[in-house]
Amino acid sequence: MASHHFPNENIIYNPYGISPNHARPDTAFADTLNMKNENDLSFYMHDGNSKIRMLPLPIANPNDFLPEDMKQYSVHLTDNFAFDTDNKPIGSGGSSEVRKVKSSYRQKGIYALKKLNMIYHESPEKFYKRCSKEFIIAKHLSHNVHITKTFYLLKVPTTTYTTRGWGFIMELGVKDLFQLMERTGWKNVPFSEKYCLFKQVAQGVKFCHDNGIAHRDLKPENVLISKEGVCKLTDFGISDWYHVVPHDYTSPAKTCQGMIGSPPYTPPEVMYFDAKKHYPERFQKPYDPLAMDSYALGVMLITMINNIIPFIDSCNTDARFREFEVSYDNFINHQNPHFRDKGCHKQGPGSEYSLARNFKNTDATRIAWRLADPNPATRYTMDDLFEDPFFQQIETCVEPDDDDLVMAPELRKSTSVSDFTENSLDASPEQETIHTSNPFLKKEAITSKPRSMLEIAQSPSLRQKPKVKGNTKAKPHDGADEEDQRSIKSKQQEHSEDLNEDEERDETMEDALNNVDSLLEKPTPTSTKIENIPSEEDSTRKELKSMLNSIPATPTHNGPTPVPANAVTSLDKRMSDLSLKSETSASTKNFGPPDVSSSSNSLRSLGSPGGPSSKKKNVVHHHLDITNSVTNMSSVSAFISR
Numbered sequence: 001m002a003s004h005h006f007p008n009e010n011i012i013y014n015p016y017g018i019s020p021n022h023a024r025p026d027t028a029f030a031d032t033l034n035m036k037n038e039n040d041l042s043f044y045m046h047d048g049n050s051k052i053r054m055l056p057l058p059i060a061n062p063n064d065f066l067p068e069d070m071k072q073y074s075v076h077l078t079d080n081f082a083f084d085t086d087n088k089p090i091g092s093g094g095s096s097e098v099r100k101v102k103s104s105y106r107q108k109g110i111y112a113l114k115k116l117n118m119i120y121h122e123s124p125e126k127f128y129k130r131c132s133k134e135f136i137i138a139k140h141l142s143h144n145v146h147i148t149k150t151f152y153l154l155k156v157p158t159t160t161y162t163t164r165g166w167g168f169i170m171e172l173g174v175k176d177l178f179q180l181m182e183r184t185g186w187k188n189v190p191f192s193e194k195y196c197l198f199k200q201v202a203q204g205v206k207f208c209h210d211n212g213i214a215h216r217d218l219k220p221e222n223v224l225i226s227k228e229g230v231c232k233l234t235d236f237g238i239s240d241w242y243h244v245v246p247h248d249y250t251s252p253a254k255t256c257q258g259m260i261g262s263p264p265y266t267p268p269e270v271m272y273f274d275a276k277k278h279y280p281e282r283f284q285k286p287y288d289p290l291a292m293d294s295y296a297l298g299v300m301l302i303t304m305i306n307n308i309i310p311f312i313d314s315c316n317t318d319a320r321f322r323e324f325e326v327s328y329d330n331f332i333n334h335q336n337p338h339f340r341d342k343g344c345h346k347q348g349p350g351s352e353y354s355l356a357r358n359f360k361n362t363d364a365t366r367i368a369w370r371l372a373d374p375n376p377a378t379r380y381t382m383d384d385l386f387e388d389p390f391f392q393q394i395e396t397c398v399e400p401d402d403d404d405l406v407m408a409p410e411l412r413k414s415t416s417v418s419d420f421t422e423n424s425l426d427a428s429p430e431q432e433t434i435h436t437s438n439p440f441l442k443k444e445a446i447t448s449k450p451r452s453m454l455e456i457a458q459s460p461s462l463r464q465k466p467k468v469k470g471n472t473k474a475k476p477h478d479g480a481d482e483e484d485q486r487s488i489k490s491k492q493q494e495h496s497e498d499l500n501e502d503e504e505r506d507e508t509m510e511d512a513l514n515n516v517d518s519l520l521e522k523p524t525p526t527s528t529k530i531e532n533i534p535s536e537e538d539s540t541r542k543e544l545k546s547m548l549n550s551i552p553a554t555p556t557h558n559g560p561t562p563v564p565a566n567a568v569t570s571l572d573k574r575m576s577d578l579s580l581k582s583e584t585s586a587s588t589k590n591f592g593p594p595d596v597s598s599s600s601n602s603l604r605s606l607g608s609p610g611g612p613s614s615k616k617k618n619v620v621h622h623h624l625d626i627t628n629s630v631t632n633m634s635s636v637s638a639f640i641s642r
């Protein structure tokens with residue numbers, strides 16, 4: 001079907017949505033299925049989606065699960081936020097749904113609410129532990145321009161918009177990298193811009209590693225792009241501290257076991273744990289979670305340059321992956337025996353190798369292939385990558401230590417536990433905003449048309465969204481950061497003064513930063529109108545089929561006995577305690593051939609006043625300015641089945 005819509009386009013990107021049970025690929029959680037608790041009443045409480053269960057009342061207080069230095073002044077969403085009236089989900093994952101919410105005090109204070117759902121068979125206690133862990137890690141890392149800021153962990157009431165539970169208030173992204181890559185214009189994005197995006201992602205990953213965290217689920221869907229075009233990592237749902245003593249970075253590194261992550265970004269040593277592959281146990285060895293991130297980064301780079309994932313699974317049941325492994329060995333045996341040696345920066349594979357051809361640059365293939373080395377023992381680490389001369393000279397539009405303009409939302413109101421009856425967790429939209437003195441919000445609540453739970457369950461997920469910059473090294477459990485503290489203080493002391501300041505701030509930022517909504521509503525550049533889009537499942541199957549048929553069968557290496565390649569990749573979800581078990585500079589250079597449709601510098605004006613370019617740089621890419629030949633984006637979203 002992709003071929004129906006994107007004639008001559010090589011973007012058969014999403015191979016995932018072929019299982020009727022999965023609207024989009026979910027992250028695999030290790031041991032997810034081991035937690036069935038038949039006595040848990042909430043097991044039987046659904047909200048219309050059989051995979052989502054409601055938390056039993058009373059909903060736990062987030063502060064009971066947070067370390068002292070992260071405890072929050074307010075723990076109820078409706079104290080200081082209201083749902084955006086357009087009421088559209090802007091993203092969803094295996095265990096969450098993301099919507100826009102507004103600050104009750106700043107009209108332009110629009111944030112993302114990642115509403116967390118219980119995974120099937122998960123007990124409420126496990127849910128609280130899993131979510132608070134994700135929050136603590138995300139908050140711990142929220143001090144870098146390449147990390148999506150996570151501000152608060154709040155109780156969410158049942159409304160027409162969502163069911164009760166917990167949610168994160170986060171910085172809003174405009175799009176994720178997957179959404180950029182699925183645009184028809186992506187293949188025309190110049191190499192220099194793609195490398196810029198790649199380097200930004202790598203800087204985010206390096207920041208995680210330098211601060212004791214292995215992400216473990218890197219993929220384009222988990223890279224948000226702010227409206228200034230800055231890449232920010234998100235989704236720390238299966239991330240973990242990788243030191244034996246979490247905040248003691250001198251303590252030994254841990255290793256992991258179990259199937260986690262998202263194929264094809266999950267490396268071969270982790271795929272051995274995939275129950276569906278039936279590998280013998282002897283292949284399942286503890287693996288290094290940092291090497292997992294390196295591999296994912298390498299596969300992302302190959303995907304970004306080729307405009308297509310290189311294989312479906314990184315294991316020898318996949319013919320394309322086998323071909324990659326054979327090519328890797330051939331290159332080393334016949335062309336560069338020192339390719340895997342530390343510090344070797346000789347040229348990487350050239351155009352005779354299919355997964356190198358499109359790079360048109362053997363320095364670039366070196367970093368891609370060294371990161372995606374099937375052997376974790378010799379794979380590039382993030383330090384190796386940052387020492388690579390090609391990587392070093394990639395120019396980015398933003399530096400890791402640039403200031404981040406994202407402001408923490410203000411907290412003024414805190415409903416005490418005694419004020420907040422459990423019934424109020426099932427508030428109507430009117431009730432949600434009744435406490436606020438902001439007439440704008442009251443009006444919205446009254447005029448928005450309530451939707452039935454059925455409507456909500458049936459409404460399709462529309463994906464869209466948005467924002468940039470800052471840096472300080474994250475400190476262990478650094479809890480309420482300066483911005484948060486400022487917010488809390490202002491709430492306690494200077495309400496009216498702050499309101500004026502906010503309004504002023506809004507005014508000055510108005511020209512520099514487009515209103516999120518207007519930016520999101522910007523019409524997509526169009527050249528072709530697509531109609532009669534076939535069902536996503538049929539189309540994706542066709543794509544996969546043709547893709548797989550075109551793969552030459554190559555002999556397997558000396559690995560485990562392969563099982564027949566199965567195109568229908570439904571991820572094995574197993575729940576666990578999610579804990580790891582046991583353990584620059586730039587210069588201007590264009591690395592690729594000149595590209596006719598470069599969007600480089602095209603929107604300098606948008607990026608300059610207050611964007612990342614304010615203290616920067618020669619090059620400003622507008623990474624969001626990627627054309628699309630399809631007008632109906634909701635259809636496209638459905639087609640790619642996210």
Ligand SMILES: Nc1ncnc2c1ncn2[C@@H]1O[C@H](COP(=O)(O)OP(=O)(O)OP(=O)(O)O)[C@@H](O)[C@H]1O
Binds near residue numbers: 172175465
């Ligand atoms: N802060 C945000 N701003 C805008 N969009 C977001 C934001 N956070 C998440 N999204 C969108 O929602 C999607 C799902 O979010 P996320 O990956 O955090 O959920 P998840 O349930 O943990 O997913 P997964 O199944 O990968 O574990 C993202 O791919 C992104 O498109």
